[in-house]
Amino acid sequence: MPRVNALAANPLSVDIWFSCSKCKTLTYIKQFEQNLRVCPACNYHGRLRWFERILYLLDLGSFFEQDLWLEAGDRLNFQTSTDTYINKIRDTQYRTSMGDALVTGTATLKGQPLAVAVADFAFMGASMGSVFGEKFVRLVETAIEKNLPLLTISSSGGARMHEGLFSLMQMSKTTAALARLGKARLPHIALLADPCYGGVTASYPMVADVILAEPGAMVGFAGPRVIQQTIRENLPEGFQTAEFLLEHGMIDAVVERKNLPDVLSKLLGILGQGAGQSLGEGAEGNQPETAPEENTGAAVMSGEIRETATKDGYTVKGEVEAGGLSQGQLSAQDMAWERVKLARHPKRLHTQEYFQGLFSHFFELRGDRRFSDDAAIIGGLALFEGRPVVAIGHQKGTDTKENLYRNFGMPRPEGYRKALRLFRLAEKLGLPVLTFIDTPGAFPGLESEERSVAQAIAENLLVMAELATPFIAVIIGEGGSGGALAIGQADRVIMLENSIYSVASPEAAASILWRSSSLAPEAAVSLKITAPELLELGLVDAVVPEPPGGNHTDRSGMLEALKEKLLEDLAELDGIFKDGPVGPAKLVEQRYRKYRSIGTWQEAFLPI
Ligand SMILES: [Zn+2]
Incomplete structure (x- = not known):
């Protein structure tokens, strides 16, 4: 029986000392073996039979x-x-x-x-x-x-x-x-x-x-x-x-x-x-490092959006605390700008907090398999209410050091190519995709152009169009232009109440239109970038209400509300996706029809 002789045939096991091939340190062979053949001096991982x-x-x-x-x-x-x-x-x-x-x-x-x-x-x-x-x-x-x-x-x-x-x-x-x-x-x-x-x-x-x-x-x-x-x-x-x-x-x-x-x-x-x-x-040892902040304070989430648009502004029924505004009547400009500030609030929940709060397990997958790993986009395999999903999101930093590491949540091409790889993995394994969008935009840098960030975004749009698996995108903060859309072309697009989504940042739009970025608050109104406005325009599918004053005032309340919405939408999408062998194709068809119908136009009657 050759298997029995195998151990004896291993020449290493008859030596008394092991000389590390990297650092030359001598280790007593028994100690080396107990250490799984890893050199205790230099951590060299020796070859194993x-x-x-x-x-x-x-x-x-x-x-x-x-x-x-x-x-x-x-x-x-x-x-x-x-x-x-x-x-x-x-x-x-x-x-x-x-x-x-x-x-x-x-x-x-x-x-x-x-x-x-x-x-x-x-x-x-x-x-x-x-x-x-x-x-x-x-x-x-x-x-x-x-x-x-x-x-x-x-x-x-x-x-x-x-x-x-x-x-x-x-x-x-x-x-x-x-x-x-x-x-x-x-x-x-x-x-x-x-x-x-x-x-x-x-x-x-x-x-x-x-x-x-x-x-x-x-x-x-x-x-x-x-x-x-x-x-x-x-x-x-x-x-x-x-x-x-x-x-x-x-x-x-x-x-x-x-x-x-x-x-x-x-x-x-x-x-x-x-x-x-x-x-x-x-x-257990691989649980997320820190649990989301517990807040058992005021329950929020009435299930309805708390303000209604009127002709000349917003009537605010709730209180807006964090933005320095108290309550009552806000002009449309103030309201929109307030939301921009809340969407960018440094204490606002970022993608990692949603991962930690929504998923019982998360395993980060890194790299685009081509060039680099971009820390501005994180993604991986997760368990959401006991169900495996692929989760991807822009990640901003919480302090200067982390912001530099995360490039302020502005991805380079490799970030989008990492997302692309994860989209394909999700489709291959039949796992739903959940994305969390929070970016000022794709990184406008030299290297982004050298490796074609435009191509990376475009390819994601092409793949997301045909991705045969349920796909939900949540705008959690800033939905900045193509850099946001590149991971957000989904069956359901959800916005958190104080998030924004725009073709360009208000500052950029103000510079383009009026050559002055200081007119950003005006641009914020003209562009209609707030969640309630975009819901009314039919450009997003749902708005999840936030705690008064922004979601950083009640983190667990926000997580709970989003979880409920995600479960509800996933169940609906499952109904289509799991509808026999044609289910996946039906889902893709429905997604196509959704994007096919977006636009604003009318048939003109031209004078002859
Ligand atoms: Zn060594």
Whole structure:
């Protein structure tokens, strides 16, 4: 039974001391192993054999291996001057107690079932040949048949040269199988471990729904030596490390090995939460950092908008406190400007607070998989009243430091491209999309133009038009122009009472129309940017009332009111979306008709 010999065959386990390949510190091997093969001195995450991965990650005794006996053929009769491929396979099989580099099977992780594939670098650098590809595809087929999420753990040098073009084609074969997995609405989570290169990186793991990597893992297409030889330049420090990839938007998170079971359990918990599955205990540690401020004070939310428009202004039935106005009659200009101030109020609830207040669990997904991660837009997987959703929103800062980090909630192209990736993920997994809009506008900077923020916004409009899943957008603060619309073309567009939504900011409009931004309060009236006005014009679908004086005066009241509205709208949209096989198409058709009908015009009778 080769599996029994596997531990003994691991050369590392017979040494007494482990010398870290990064910092050269000597660690007593038992201590190193207890530390999950992570160097205590420098946090270098050492390579793991397949059985160690399974031992550290999965429920004990739950792993059921499949296709154990597949081994490589040799159609090329490949040989070098010293050896043949077949001999090399035999030697490696003997040394590693494995048939080939990939081990596949089903298991549970903190009680949650999954299909799992582990590449073992000890078997010819975990190079991807025919057996790797075949076992991978068979596992995906198992996942589809048994309705299981897929976890892949990759560490590989790339394609296996000894199999020639057969090896290259495994890139297509594995990725094509994942397209089927996506059609079955099953998620794929990829973990990248050190090192991961070439044909493996450039195929199945990089198209995963969620990509995690271990700290310091080297990940890339071409190796750093090849790149350096080609361009003859020094590479930046930290180039191709997991941290570099995170910064450049390629992966969602860098996760310490000891935290992997909890993080994966939380992710699987959100994704697998069709009905009644409970989250693993470890998921508790991943609750949002701070709970929303409790306010048991005055109950608000009468369920109706508290003011009515009159010919010459607004009659305010409630009190407007925060804006410095007391009560009674406000001119239209004062009222509109008051709302602009409330919409921009620094204490107003921002997207993160809605995430924390509305969702029991949230897992942030980062990066556009192309260039960078934009902190002005946050998004991820969340549980809303026990139901998985994709949540996305503009994020403003609460102080100067955070405002700089969040770029004042003004996204660059990569922010919109991150949102686009999340839209597609939502559609693929059949999850509703909830967006939270709060931006002065897309960032008007050089780099935005260089990477075409216009294209990024336009592409989002195109994708949102056809997105076959329920979609609700909430304007929570400032709905600034195309930068707001880029995540807000939805089945239902809700405005909070004191939010604004405009084609340009009042300041910008005043400069364009009257060459003076100081006339912004006048522009605010002319543009009709307040929630009640836009509801009356039919440009938004609903207004959720706010506590008197703005929603920062009663945060929990605001969250409760919005939650109710979201649940109500989701139930309505579900009625269409889940209406048999034609449901999704019906939803898209209804969304099309909604936007198709927007505009103001009349048929003119021209004199002949
Ligand atoms: Zn070290």
